[in-house]
Amino acid sequence: MSKIRHVLGISGGKDSAALAIYIKSKYPSLDLEFYSSDTGKELDETYQLIQNLEVYLGIKINILKGAENSSEVPFDHFLKMYGGYLPSSNVRWCTKKLKLEPFEKYVGTDDVVSYVGIRGDEDREGYISTKKNIQSIFPFRKNIWSEDVIAKALSNQNIEQIISYSKNIDFGKYQDKATQIISKKIDTSFTQKQKLNALLDTDIKGFNQLVFDFLKTTEYPLSKEDSFPLLDNEDVLVRDDIFRILEESGVGVPAYYNKIDFDINGKTGQYSRSRSGCFFCFYQQKIEWVWLYEQHPDLYKKAMEYEKDGYTWAQGESLEELIQPKRMAQIKEEYVKRMERKAAKNKSPYLIDILDEEEGIGCASCFV
Numbered sequence: 087m088s089k090i091r092h093v094l095g096i097s098g099g100k101d102s103a104a105l106a107i108y109i110k111s112k113y114p115s116l117d118l119e120f121y122s123s124d125t126g127k128e129l130d131e132t133y134q135l136i137q138n139l140e141v142y143l144g145i146k147i148n149i150l151k152g153a154e155n156s157s158e159v160p161f162d163h164f165l166k167m168y169g170g171y172l173p174s175s176n177v178r179w180c181t182k183k184l185k186l187e188p189f190e191k192y193v194g195t196d197d198v199v200s201y202v203g204i205r206g207d208e209d210r211e212g213y214i215s216t217k218k219n220i221q222s223i224f225p226f227r228k229n230i231w232s233e234d235v236i237a238k239a240l241s242n243q244n245i246e247q248i249i250s251y252s253k254n255i256d257f258g259k260y261q262d263k264a265t266q267i268i269s270k271k272i273d274t275s276f277t278q279k280q281k282l283n284a285l286l287d288t289d290i291k292g293f294n295q296l297v298f299d300f301l302k303t304t305e306y307p308l309s310k311e312d313s314f315p316l317l318d319n320e321d322v323l324v325r326d327d328i329f330r331i332l333e334e335s336g337v338g339v340p341a342y343y344n345k346i347d348f349d350i351n352g353k354t355g356q357y358s359r360s361r362s363g364c365f366f367c368f369y370q371q372k373i374e375w376v377w378l379y380e381q382h383p384d385l386y387k388k389a390m391e392y393e394k395d396g397y398t399w400a401q402g403e404s405l406e407e408l409i410q411p412k413r414m415a416q417i418k419e420e421y422v423k424r425m426e427r428k429a430a431k432n433k434s435p436y437l438i439d440i441l442d443e444e445e446g447i448g449c450a451s452c453f454v
């Protein structure tokens with residue numbers, strides 16, 4: 087019986103959905119709990135995805151809501167509390183009130199391992215809780231550990247301790263090499279990232295065991311476990327794997343990821359939404375706002391209704407200004423040009439790949 091809780095948050099995006107399917111099938115012994123924090127303003131496809139996952143996995147996804155006793159939907163409740171002040175990337179009260187606080191309330195004081203679907207081809211850290219009782223694990227990455235754990239395990243002051251643990255761990259043919267790397271101090275010519283990658287290149291299982299042994303000397307939740315099945319995980323999953331998992335399972339990829347053609351000045355571009363989250367999310371690119379206006383005019387109109395008293399979703403431009411025909415044409419043209427430049431630079435023939443690069447920008451709680 088596990089001494090800690092294992093939880094997996096479904097954001098409504100493709101990566102966390104694929105993670106739920108992946109973990110449930112690869113590690114059936116883990117007693118996982120699933121949750122989703124509902125802002126009340128997600129796209130219909132997100133609610134559909136949650137239903138599909140429940141059916142496919144035979145699980146119950148706990149729906150968490152900020153201000154659960156309010157008669158209003160969570161986002162509107164807090165918007166009123168903030169005097170109509172729309173959230174922005176600088177003042178992101180929405181993530182705090184609608185995602186982080188409900189999650190921390192759900193967890194309480196229990197020791198928890200939280201599984202996060204940041205992919206192996208992404209260069210961003212997921213949400214790392216400031217609460218000591220919550221530890222994040224990243225199963226899709228070569229390095230499954232969070233940055234704070236790595237910083238402690240590889241710090242110069244712990245070198246002797248880590249060397250002594252490594253003597254009891256099997257690094258295969260890389261035993262001496264692992265010791266050499268561990269012995270080398272981190273400095274400006276040998277960064278923490280380089281040290282981490284060098285160790286991962288020796289033997290991933292050996293490295294994971296090393297970190298797990300180190301955790302025993304800490305207060306992290308996993309220090310209370312005798313074993314952890316993901317120590318053996320050597321998989322690295324990238325974007326294509328995510329689409330494959332969702333398609334093969336029948337759960338499906340949320341429809342808003344589907345690329346749709348548009349014509350502008352004799353050229354054809356493609357747009358879609360690159361991330362899950364609230365339909366009015368301020369992290370949207372201009373072209374995504376155009377997509378929302380043309381594909382979901384009802385939602386665009388609702389987003390417009392929030393813009394009052396000088397508050398706007400996008401910096402320096404209201405949604406009313408954004409849909410003036412000249413402005414929309416300009417956004418599309420600029421977008422097509424940008425895609426062409428990027429495609430030429432990346433030598434990728436697939437314009438459609440490029441929008442997805444943008445999904446990494448934004449909130450690690452909402453877009454996973």
Ligand code: SF4
Pocket residue numbers: 125173178180181184362363364366367368369449452
């Ligand atoms: S999706 Fe965007 S608007 Fe919604 S809670 Fe997350 S950051 Fe805020």
